[in-house]
Amino acid sequence: MTDNIQDLLSWDRTLVWHAFTQMAEYEPFVIERAEGCVLVDIDGNEYIDGVSSLWCNIHGHRHPRIDAAVREQLDLVAHVTNLGASNPTTIRLAKRLVDIAPPGLKHVFFSDDGATSVEVAVKMAFQYWRQCPDPPSPPAPLPKGEGSCCGTTAGDKNCFVALGEAYHGDTIGSVSVGGVERFHAMFRPLLFETLRVPAPDSYRTPPNVAPDELCRHHLAELEKVLAEHHRRIAGLVIEPLVQGAAGMIMHPRGYLHGVRELTRKYDVLLIADEVAVGFGRTGKMFACEHEEVVPDLLCLAKGLTGGYLPMAATLATDEIWNAFQGDYSEGKAFYHGHTYGGNPLGAAAALATLDVFEQERTLEKMPAKIARLEEHLARIARLSHVGDVRRRGLIAAVELVQDAATKEPYPWTEKRGQRVCDFALTQGVWLRPLGNVIVIMPPLAITLEQLDKIMEAVEKGIPAATA
Ligand code: PLP
DSSP: OOOOHHHHOOOOOOOOOOOOOOTTTOHHHHHHHEBBTEETTTTSSSEEEHHHHHHTTOOOOOHHHHHHHHHHHHTOOOOOSSOOOOOOHHHHHHHHHHHHHHHHHHEEEEESHHHHHHHHHHHHHHHHHHHHOOOOOOOOOOOOOOOOOTTSSTTTOHHHHETTTTOOOSHHHHHOOOOHHHHHGGGGGGGEEEEEEEOOEEESSOTSOOOOHHHHHHHHHHHHHHHHHGEEEEEEEEEEEEETTTOEEEOOHHHHHHHHHHHTTTEEEEEEEETTTTTTTTSSSSSGGTOOOSEEEEEEEEGGGTSSOOOEEEEEEEEHHHHHSSSSSGOSSSOOOOOTTTTTHHHHHHHHHHHHHHTTTTTTTTTHHHHHHHHHHHTTTTSSTEEEEETTEEEEEEEEEEEEETTOOOOGGGGGHHHHHHHHHHHTEEEEBBEEEEEEEEOTTTHHHOOOOHHHHHHHHHHHHHH
C-alpha cells in the first residue's frame, strides 16, 4: 500500500476513532518516533513528552535496556496464555513484584490495562466474601421499607465505597466505582451502585481549613458510611494520595493511613488503585509507602512496563488467595481472564523497567527534579488566572480560573486548559489537560533542562490562553 502524509492524516480523521476525543473536531497529532523524552511527529517536529504518553512512560522512549529485553523475548516466544499455562518471564515478574510491593501482597493476577486491574480487584473482593472461611456475622434485618445499598439482601457484601470524582478506568465495573460526572453520567443505568464519600480536596475547601482538619473531617464522614453499611460493603477503592483524572486532587497527609485503619476496623477490603501513581511518580515506588499502608488488593498498570506494552497486575494478600483455594468441584477458582494477561513481551518490558530503576537509581535522582518543578510552580502560582498549583512527587497540576480571588472556574466548554496545551505545542512541548487543569507529569527520566522547557511553555501559555 502506498500512502503519503495526507492520506494518513485523512484516515486518522475519518477511520480511527480516538479515545476521549470529539472526532468532529479532531486535529491529527501523529507521532512517528521518539527518543528519550522527545516525541517526533510525522513532519519531523520534536516535542518534549510532558505527560509521559498519558502517565505511563517512566524511563523515556526507546530505552536501550527495555528495547533489548523485548527483542530478546521475541526470540523466545511472543505470547503464552496464562489460562492454566505460564512462561519464565512472567513468573520472574510476579516474583519481582511481590519482592518490591508493600509487604504481605504475595500473589499476582495479571491482566492487560489499568481498568482491568481494577475490574479484577472488584470481582476478587466480591468473590472473596462469598468464600472466606470466617465471613462477618449476618446483620439484623433492615427495617421495613429501607432498601440495602445495592438492592440486595442485607448480609451480602455486594457494595463498594469509592471517592467522589474517582477514576478507575472505563470498563463497566471500574466505571461503577468511578465518579467523574462528565465521563460517567451517561452510563449510570448500566452500573452497580457504589456508596460515595467526598474526596478530601483541599483546593475546594475554605482556606481557613487546615489539612489536618480536612483529613479528620473526611475520615469522620467515611466512618459514618462504614459504620452504617459495613456489613454490605465488600471493598473500598481509592487512588492513593492523588486522584488523577479528577484534576490531580491531592489528599491531605494521613488520609490514606486513616482509610486503612477504618477499613480494617469495619471488615472492608482496601483496594489501592496505583495505576497512575505507582512506579515512582510520587517519589517512592508505590504511593502507599508514603503512609506505610498495605492494601488488601493493589492495582498496577501504566508504568509497569515503563509505558511500553499493555500489561496490568492485581496483587493480593494470602488471606484473599487462600479463600480461592479448594477442590475443583467446589468452584472456588477465580473465573476471570484476558487473552493477553501476563503476556511475556509485556513482562520482559516490565522486568527491564525494574532493572533500569536500579541501574539508573531513578528514585534517588528525583528530589532534584522535584525541587526544580517546585521552583517553577511557585512562579506560576503568582500568575493571574491561576487558582491553584499542586504537586506530589513529579506529578503537578495548575488550575486555571476566571478570577484567582474567588476561584471562579472557567466554563469547561471554553477549553482554557487545552488552549494552554495548544500553545505549548508551538513551543515544542506536548501536554494534555484535564479540563481547566494543566497536568505536568513527565517521564521520571526527564532532564532538568527539559523540565525547564515544559514549565516555561506553561508559564507563557497561561497568559496567552486567558487573555
Ligand atoms: N486507574 C487510574 C487511577 C487511572 O488514572 C487510569 C487511567 O488513567 C486507570 C485506572 C485506567 O487505566 P487504563 O487506561 O490503562 O485502563
